[in-house]
Amino acid sequence: MSGMTRPRPRVAAAAVTAAAAALVLTACSSSGSSAGGDGQIGFVTAKGKGGNISTAAVGHRQDAPDIGGKTLEGDPVRLSDYRGKVVVLNVWGSWCGPCRSEADDLQRVWEKYRDQGVQFLGINTRDTEINNAVRFEQEKGVTFPSIYDPAGAELLKFPKGSLNPQSIPTTLVVDRDGRLAARAVGGQTDDALESMLQPIVAEQQK
Known part of the structure; x- marks a missing residue:
């Protein structure tokens, strides 16, 4: 009987790898579609020159998972460390062309808003x-920290049907709550x- 339980860790690891790989299949796409059922849970999606941007009204937002790990510099970090701030999460890889193109823009916006509770x-x-x-x-x-998540395990913590990562790159905004x-x-x-980002920064903390 004990021999039957041994493959389970391998099966679980394979499932994580397969799910992460599915995300990468849409990697470096600037035309990714929003998650199915957006209208049912209060998303509003608009297509602009920056790609598809979806927003959720205050009453329709889901809790972000408390992702965490080590930064590229080896320091521990968790999303919950920044509760009370607006957090911009950017999913990226060094191998991704659009990630390279948007890096300067992300850094400029970070420098502009870092003293405004962002x-x-x-x-x-x-990135293996x-x-x-x-x-x-x-x-x-780039001067803001990044979690090192080579297998995509932290990305899989975002609930399906939420404003979860849809491709690489994806940028998410988490409100102060x-x-x-x-x-x-x-x-x-x-x-x-x-x-x-601006409308979420302008919201009053509840």
Whole structure:
């Protein structure tokens, strides 16, 4: 009987890998579609020059998972560390062309809003060599921290049917109460980033 239980960890690991790989199948796409059933849970989706941007009204937001891990520099970090701030989560990989294109825009918006109660946090995924991710940040002058998540395990914690990551890159905005407020699919410009960030920054903390 004990021999029957041994494959289970392998099966679980394979399931995580397969699910993460499914996300990567749409990687580096600037035309990813929003999750099915958006209208049923209060999403509003608009297509602009920055790609698809979906937002959720305050009463329709779901809690963001408390993702965490080690940063590219080896420091522990969790999303809940920033409760009370608006958090911009950016899913990226050094191998992804649109990620490289939007990095300057993300850094500019981070520098503009960091003193307004906003925190940027990257989620680096599918980079099997951490040095590639570190080199990317150095080349692009990115100064906000990123969780190193090569297998995509943290991405799988986002509930289905929510404003969850849809492709790589995806940018999410989490409100001050830790709820998923907005999602932008594909590479973004600074104007597009600000258009979805500003209304959430302007909200009063409850």
